[in-house]
Amino acid sequence: MTAPATDETELAQYQLYIDGAFCEAESGARFNSVNPATGLAWASAPAAGEADVDRAVGAAGRALNEGEWPAMSATQRGKLLFGLAELVAKNAETLGRIETTDSGKLAAETKAQTAYVGDYYRYYGGLADKIQGATLPIDKPDMHVFTTREPIGVVAAIVPWNAQMFLSATKVGPALAAGNTVVVKASEEAPAPLLEFAKLVDQAGFPPGVLNVITGFGEPCGRALTSHRGVARVAFTGGPETARHVVRNTANNFASVSLELGGKSAILVFDDADLEGALNGAIAGNFGATGQSCVAGSRVFVQAGIHDRFIERLVERAEAIRIGDPLDPSTQMGPLATEAQRDRIESVIGESTAHGATVLTGGGRPPGLDEGWYFQPTVLGCPNQDVPSTRVEMFGPVMSVLKFDTEEAGVGLANDSEFGLAAGVFTSDVARAHRVAKAVRAGIVWVNTYRAISPISPFGGFGQSGYGREAGIDAMYDYTRTKAVWVNTSSEPMANPFVMR
């Protein structure tokens, strides 16, 4: 399953999962997935087209309205999610290895993250029977008015390649807990993990059609899914340009939308910060997952008093990172996911040096790693935020470092961005930590830590980082719609509407 192959017959073969059955795309079309560590194809998946999207949404629509699923109690739905949680955690090693082979992310990280994905399903399984309506103190006599929360309908969940198991769980978990049915579209860059996950869904005992997994390209598969009239909600994670297509597509079905997009998040390091702790934050925020993280803290602002020491240690630490095979447990940073991504990063670095940035370390391909899409941990010293690397989401191991003097100036620099996903604050002054956490414009603020996540804590941004929140209790309510029920409690029949009293 994991060995890369150039011979088509040796490729791991995956199938779509629609209506409780594994199947090919109607056209028979397939595409190969490349292992970023070798640059060679290793797996093959069906390229779903409009007809397959139609089949998947049709199956999800039937499962929503007919048969076992709508008749099930919320507690039973929760138990099915608990079962799925256990299967995911039990198979974390296999799923993690497949995700690593498909995306280049470190095996240590994909295994741990997948095991933790089980907790997301467990969290939402527990919430399934805690969705409540309200009784309203209505301003009319003899009326009992209450609200219920109903499932919203068929949910289209669209994910990018960088954390398929995790990013699908933050959508599938709340959607199923609230009684919806789902069609997940995996990324064409890494289709295998979710098609492998579909095998666990099959074992978990969900009624057919409740959870469908398809793979295909943005055009036609993503477009057909997000514009399909049978879809009531689109939960999208990806880049801002794709998100603009998605929002336009939903003009066709008026689906409600959540958008988890990229970022250009700021890490503020104050003079009074613990130096090693702040370095760990900057490194986790930029070189963890080879920087291919939406919450990458890729603008690092360092106060003047600590700046030079910070840079010196940062360069030492970056140069000590072990780059290599992501399946090797001793590797600290794997390759980028695609060749195109590496080309784009190289070009932004070139434009940035032309705008006055200095390459303090890295900036190129690591010597001796000629196969695969490897790139060095890179630190750019930037004079200002006219430098392209401070504006463009790199989605790679490239951080831009800038110096600031006062707290106010640091916050001003951090807030000078179109994005609003995350921020980090490193300081030993509690009052400053709270002041800055309040002043920075971001959906998530980490103080003296970075890149920590939990099913219990809301996740999401604003501006060019999108809208809506994933994880936490409120996210589940986004997968419900409210119904108001009016009951006339008078002993008299309803009055004649044409007789005024």
Ligand code: NAD
């Ligand atoms: P992408 O936007 O290219 O693709 C994301 C998904 O959208 C893929 O499944 C793709 O097939 C699909 N798609 C493409 N065109 C479509 C269309 N017209 N209609 C519907 N779907 C379509 O993103 P990517 O390059 O795979 O991933 C990187 C991006 O994802 C980065 O910008 C990153 O910041 C973002 N991201 C955000 C978060 C977050 O939670 N905020 C998390 C991870 C990644």
